[in-house]
Amino acid sequence: MSNFKTPAAWEVSHLKSKHDWVFVITEAEKKHLSASIKSIFTEDRDLFDYSPNEFNFGSSWKTIAKALSQALHGKGLAIVRGLPRENLSHEEFRLLSWAIGLRAGVARPQGLASQYISAVRDAGTNYRAANGRGYSSNAELDFHVDVADLTILTCYNKAKSGGQSMMSSGVTAQNYLIEERPDLAEIAYQYFYFSRQNEQASDEKPFYGLPLYEEENGNLFCNWNRNRVQSAQRLEGVPTLSSAQRETMDVLDEILMRPELMYTMYLEPGDMQILNNYKIFHSRTGYIDLETESKKRCLYRLWLAPPDSIKLPESWRDFYGSIEPATVRGGIRGQSYDKACADFDKNHAKFLKMESERRP
Numbered sequence: 001m002s003n004f005k006t007p008a009a010w011e012v013s014h015l016k017s018k019h020d021w022v023f024v025i026t027e028a029e030k031k032h033l034s035a036s037i038k039s040i041f042t043e044d045r046d047l048f049d050y051s052p053n054e055f056n057f058g059s060s061w062k063t064i065a066k067a068l069s070q071a072l073h074g075k076g077l078a079i080v081r082g083l084p085r086e087n088l089s090h091e092e093f094r095l096l097s098w099a100i101g102l103r104a105g106v107a108r109p110q111g112l113a114s115q116y117i118s119a120v121r122d123a124g125t126n127y128r129a130a131n132g133r134g135y136s137s138n139a140e141l142d143f144h145v146d147v148a149d150l151t152i153l154t155c156y157n158k159a160k161s162g163g164q165s166m167m168s169s170g171v172t173a174q175n176y177l178i179e180e181r182p183d184l185a186e187i188a189y190q191y192f193y194f195s196r197q198n199e200q201a202s203d204e205k206p207f208y209g210l211p212l213y214e215e216e217n218g219n220l221f222c223n224w225n226r227n228r229v230q231s232a233q234r235l236e237g238v239p240t241l242s243s244a245q246r247e248t249m250d251v252l253d254e255i256l257m258r259p260e261l262m263y264t265m266y267l268e269p270g271d272m273q274i275l276n277n278y279k280i281f282h283s284r285t286g287y288i289d290l291e292t293e294s295k296k297r298c299l300y301r302l303w304l305a306p307p308d309s310i311k312l313p314e315s316w317r318d319f320y321g322s323i324e325p326a327t328v329r330g331g332i333r334g335q336s337y338d339k340a341c342a343d344f345d346k347n348h349a350k351f352l353k354m355e356s357e358r359r360p
């Protein structure tokens with residue numbers, strides 16, 4: 001256990017005083033992107049059928065690439081503002097999000113239905129149920145990480161109220177935990193068990209074990225998801241949480257939510273948020289939608305394995321499938337992972353000169 005003074009160890013004051021994590025697409029680039037997407041978009045065409053070579057990002061890619069790098073290798077998060085939104089339909093904006101993903105990495109499946117892009121909208125899901133997932137509910141979420149190196153969220157519509165995005169650095173929280181409660185920090189370096197929320201593939205157990213923190217090669221790897229830890233307590237074979245573990249969970253959440261550590265913001269239509277899932281924990285407040293269907297809160301979410309990823313600790317293998325650098329890893333294969341998914345993974349890895357997934 002050591003104190004990390006890396007760029008990802010930010011506090012709210014750092015994000016407010018230095019905006020090197022906020023990137024803006026120019027008006028001209030926005031027009032170019034909009035026209036490019038409109039010229040390519042074809043109704044009912046499967047996203048897997050679009051080739052990355054079809055999209056022309058023009059000079060906007062330089063900006064997007066810097067944002068991706070800041071999220072992966074720097075502060076662990078980035079915002080890109082000014083993606084075209086006003087003149088794009090839901091489907092066209094979804095294609096734009098997919099196109100960014102095609103260029104930035106290999107998209108990973110995200111759940112039971114093995115979907116490669118999720119519409120983050122309220123579908124009435126019960127977040128706290130054994131199979132609950134946050135993205136399809138309107139509930140306030142616990143701080144958590146997603147199941148891939150990077151999460152990309154593009155905002156099409158805001159909610160009528162609520163739906164505020166919250167981010168807190170797992171690295172900073174670890175530093176505080178060591179400083180204030182070294183006894184609990186030690187526990188955070190031990191294994192916790194997380195439910196797969198009934199979305200496991202046939203060769204996976206319904207839960208996975210992983211420490212909340214692990215240090216390797218000078219990097220700190222952070223992992224957290226209270227909902228999945230609590231949910232796993234109902235599964236056979238999962239050890240009952242000790243009172244010290246429960247205290248660790250409570251203290252960690254308390255640290256994460258301190259006003260000086262938790263950064264809050266609303267994503268505006270046309271904003272893109274990029275998160276590094278082994279540095280930053282994220283969440284959002286509950287929300288209320290507008291009545292009109294087409295105006296309800298809608299974000300598009302990608303989980304990406306980028307070509308410049310670093311090696312993960314061995315303990316992450318069960319969670320991500322592979323731990324090797326520049327490898328296709330992460331995601332929830334779910335139960336509809338078919339040949340089309342496998343072909344996409346393989347072919348796109350090749351296109352980006354990445355290693356294919358190496359599941360044990």
Ligand SMILES: [Fe+2]
Pocket residue numbers: 144145146282
């Ligand atoms: Fe998430």
